[in-house]
Amino acid sequence: MKNSDLYAVITCTNNKGGIGKTASSVNLSVTLGALGAKVLFIDGDPQGNGTKAMGVRDKFNPATQTLWHAFRNKLSYKDVRVASSYKNVDVIAASTDLEDATDVFSSSPRRLKLFKQLLQGAEQDYNYVFIDTPPAKGGVLTPAALSAADYYIIPSFADSDSYDGFVKIVSVCEEIKDAENEKLTCLGVLITCLKKNPASQAYLDYVTTLLKSANLPVFPHFIAQSDSMDSARLLGKPAVTLPNAAALKDGYLANAKFIVSQIKESKAGRPKKGPDLEKLGLIKNSSPLDEMVIKETKKLNMEF
Ligand SMILES: Nc1ncnc2c1ncn2[C@@H]1O[C@H](COP(=O)(O)OP(=O)(O)OP(=O)(O)O)[C@@H](O)[C@H]1O
Numbered sequence: 001m002k003n004s005d006l007y008a009v010i011t012c013t014n015n016k017g018g019i020g021k022t023a024s025s026v027n028l029s030v031t032l033g034a035l036g037a038k039v040l041f042i043d044g045d046p047q048g049n050g051t052k053a054m055g056v057r058d059k060f061n062p063a064t065q066t067l068w069h070a071f072r073n074k075l076s077y078k079d080v081r082v083a084s085s086y087k088n089v090d091v092i093a094a095s096t097d098l099e100d101a102t103d104v105f106s107s108s109p110r111r112l113k114l115f116k117q118l119l120q121g122a123e124q125d126y127n128y129v130f131i132d133t134p135p136a137k138g139g140v141l142t143p144a145a146l147s148a149a150d151y152y153i154i155p156s157f158a159d160s161d162s163y164d165g166f167v168k169i170v171s172v173c174e175e176i177k178d179a180e181n182e183k184l185t186c187l188g189v190l191i192t193c194l195k196k197n198p199a200s201q202a203y204l205d206y207v208t209t210l211l212k213s214a215n216l217p218v219f220p221h222f223i224a225q226s227d228s229m230d231s232a233r234l235l236g237k238p239a240v241t242l243p244n245a246a247a248l249k250d251g252y253l254a255n256a257k258f259i260v261s262q263i264k265e266s267k268a269g270r271p272k273k274g275p276d277l278e279k280l281g282l283i284k285n286s287s288p289l290d291e292m293v294i295k296e297t298k299k300l301n302m303e304f
């Protein structure tokens with residue numbers, strides 16, 4: 001039984017690979033489940049990293065209980081979900097054949113409706129649906145996941161290479177919003193692996209101010225780099241469920257609570273202005289971030 005009327009579909013996306021999309025969607029799902037919310041985690045990436053991280057690799061029938069199978073056969077989430085070992089969290093697993101989705105559906109009128117059809121009625125069972133997406137443009141998968149979403153989160157590392165990615169992914173999301181899904185709202189950039197060094201801190205201070213000035217919020221709680229993430233990958237478990245991962249647990253808990261408060265606020269009818277793409281682009285073109293990092297780091301007396 002779900003515990004309130006709250007229902008939100010949240011897509012984690014960024015064109016850039018390896019910046020914490022899966023870590024964010026998996027750990028936020030498990031954290032919200034532990035807080036009492038009913039959560040469905042959908043692995044929308046043929047790599048299947050989220051499926052592994054959720055520990056369900058041996059719990060689904062690869063012939064009948066995958067996202068691909070649901071898309072191919074127009075099935076409901078109810079037909080393909082499996083229960084995870086984590087409180088209140090169900091999973092729809094990905095298999096490598098999900099790679100075929102782009103070829104099979106690229107000219108189909110269903111292509112942007114794939115997740116929407118899958119999730120019909122899901123508000124009766126869940127408070128939150130998290131969709132993990134593939135890197136790069138994601139073929140039909142990322143646009144379809146954004147078309148079904150109420151909100152999107154942009155996970156990112158804190159490095160200057162990430163900045164170009166924000167402009168790209170926000171453009172894609174805002175296009176989907178204009179063409180297909182007017183409710184799509186940006187929850188913000190989530191820093192997923194903050195290193196303890198002055199260059200990362202300096203970049204973060206600088207870029208946070210810039211992004212905010214372009215109405216692209218940055219989650220106030222940064223997730224610190226942690227060795228527990230490596231252990232979690234090895235064990236096929238969400239990092240927040242490991243002993244000795246207190247800092248990660250606290251970080252994801254703070255962010256989960258932030259998400260709940262942002263969603264409640266937005267559902268209460270206080271819409272915020274969306275990201276200002278022109279300003280984001282201007283910032284990108286006029287602010288040499290690498291120079292900034294060097295300048296800021298010199299201020300902090302770092303050696304090069
Ligand atoms: N806080 C952290 N501390 C240490 N390592 C981290 C942290 N967050 C993520 N990582 C590591 O960074 C790598 C990329 O993370 P993740 O797989 O979540 O990114 P992704 O964006 O989903 O990647 P892909 O684009 O391949 O799907 C992984 O090896 C993960 O364990």
Ligand SMILES: [Mg+2]
Binds near residue numbers: 022023045050133
């Ligand atoms: Mg991933």
